[in-house]
Amino acid sequence: MKASQRKALKDDNPFVDVAAYLFLEDIADKQGASGMNNYLVSLATSLANSMPAEEYDTWDQFVDSLQKGESIITTFETIIMATSNCVVTTECPFEKGWQEYTKRIGSFSKIHYEVAEYYNATVKPGASDSQCIIHQTFRKAAAERIKVGGKVLRYAQVAAVSPGSNKTVAPDEWLPILLAKSGISHTMLNMILRNNACVWILYTE
Amino acid sequence: MLDVALVSLIQDMSEKAGVEGTIQYWARVGESLAKRMGKEAYMGWPSFNVALREGRTAFSIEGDVSALTDLAITDVDGDVVGYIYALKVCVFDPTIDRIRYSVGSLPSADRAVAEEYNNSVRNTAVCNFCVIHQRFREEVAKNIVIADQPLDCLQLANRGYTGETKIAEDSLRRISIDPEYVRSLLRNYACVYAILMKGARLRGEEAE
Numbered sequence: 259m260k261a262s263q264r265k266a267l268k269d270d271n272p273f274v275d276v277a278a279y280l281f282l283e284d285i286a287d288k289q290g291a292s293g294m295n296n297y298l299v300s301l302a303t304s305l306a307n308s309m310p311a312e313e314y315d316t317w318d319q320f321v322d323s324l325q326k327g328e329s330i331i332t333t334f335e336t337i338i339m340a341t342s343n344c345v346v347t348t349e350c351p352f353e354k355g356w357q358e359y360t361k362r363i364g365s366f367s368k369i370h371y372e373v374a375e376y377y378n379a380t381v382k383p384g385a386s387d388s389q390c391i392i393h394q395t396f397r398k399a400a401a402e403r404i405k406v407g408g409k410v411l412r413y414a415q416v417a418a419v420s421p422g423s424n425k426t427v428a429p430d431e432w433l434p435i436l437l438a439k440s441g442i443s444h445t446m447l448n449m450i451l452r453n454n455a456c457v458w459i460l461y462t463e
Numbered sequence: 464m465l466d467v468a469l470v471s472l473i474q475d476m477s478e479k480a481g482v483e484g485t486i487q488y489w490a491r492v493g494e495s496l497a498k499r500m501g502k503e504a505y506m507g508w509p510s511f512n513v514a515l516r517e518g519r520t521a522f523s524i525e526g527d528v529s530a531l532t533d534l535a536i537t538d539v540d541g542d543v544v545g546y547i548y549a550l551k552v553c554v555f556d557p558t559i560d561r562i563r564y565s566v567g568s569l570p571s572a573d574r575a576v577a578e579e580y581n582n583s584v585r586n587t588a589v590c591n592f593c594v595i596h597q598r599f600r601e602e603v604a605k606n607i608v609i610a611d612q613p614l615d616c617l618q619l620a621n622r623g624y625t626g627e628t629k630i631a632e633d634s635l636r637r638i639s640i641d642p643e644y645v646r647s648l649l650r651n652y653a654c655v656y657a658i659l660m661k662g663a664r665l666r667g668e669e670a671e
Contacts, residue, residue: 274557304471396468
């Protein structure tokens with residue numbers, strides 16, 4: 259059974275998703291945004307490290323695995339390739355959990371946005387909320403477990419639109435370099451972001 | 464993805480704070496989730512059972528819950544003071560499947576947290592997630608009134624993904640239900656619990 263079929267078979271249980279958010283909020287109550295950030299980074303890294311490492315002979319083989327959702331880096335999301343290096347996540351994998359939270363609990367707690375500000379200021383700009391921290395950290399750690407043509411995979415975040423509609427694009431000074439690596443124009447980036455959740459790039463050096 | 468990441472956090476947290484710390488965190492989250500879902504009031508058991516069937520109560524967040532209306536709980540006067548409810552699929556089941564496909568196996572903390580809970584709190588957990596949702600139900604029951612009466616929730620039986628079962632015989636004795644009958648319910652359901660009027664004078668308690 260293919261990964262994409264498996265993903266379609268079973269949705270997250272809303273209880274588990276909402277509990278996970280409250281679990282993180284409980285940590286933040288005691289340790290603030292910096293403590294929550296540490297936990298988010300730690301859990302995403304340990305998740306990636308618990309998954310099997312991968313190696314591919316060619317970039318084409320790797321991209322095929324990415325698109326089928328068979329690579330660890332796209333296990334949790336559905337993607338399309340805008341170019342051979344530019345990956346587009348069509349729907350944020352956290353969207354359903356966020357919707358369950360807002361439906362059953364109310365407005366998303368502001369700590370999820372405050373921790374993103376902390377992350378953007380201290381780690382790397384690019385997160386819209388706590389979910390982006392998990393996702394982007396996971397991608398970085400997962401990329402480090404993948405080799406293509408003998409070289410370690412590199413990941414960089416270009417832009418994200420959170421389930422709450424906050425758009426976060428890489429800083430102006432980084433954007434031209436990232437767009438050049440991705441092979442898309444600024445206009446194309448904005449077009450992609452109208453209908454998709456996240457734009458990121460993968461490459462080797 | 465969040466659910467799978469959460470399981471990594473449980474492992475991480477259990478290594479740092481010990482499994483007792485994880486149990487405390489989970490219990491607090493169960494309480495907090497129930498409190499934040501708010502209060503509910505129903506005219507009587509039929510209206511509560513309809514709300515449950517239509518997914519309108521806080522209990523419904525767990526998924527497909529059936530009210531086993533043939534299993535009414537009665538007090539010493541023969542009045543109905545509660546019912547038995549059964550959850551079709553364990554809330555943790557989809558997460559466990561995804562972990563097995565994406566990671567390979569559940570982290571050892573899952574078992575360790577459940578065992579610690581069974582030893583130190585009560586012997587009703589088949590996996591780490593039982594800690595939160597059993598607590599969640601107890602707290603939700605406190606936030607619901609039926610005919611102006613507050614409720615209580617009793618965990619009765621559950622079946623884990625490996626087939627392991629837990630039967631809470633003390634609770635079953637209180638409501639005069641045969642443990643073997645509840646065991647047979649586990650063929651079709653993952654988790655069985657009772658919701659009843661708080662402070663009801665139960666026949667099982669009178670017998671003791």
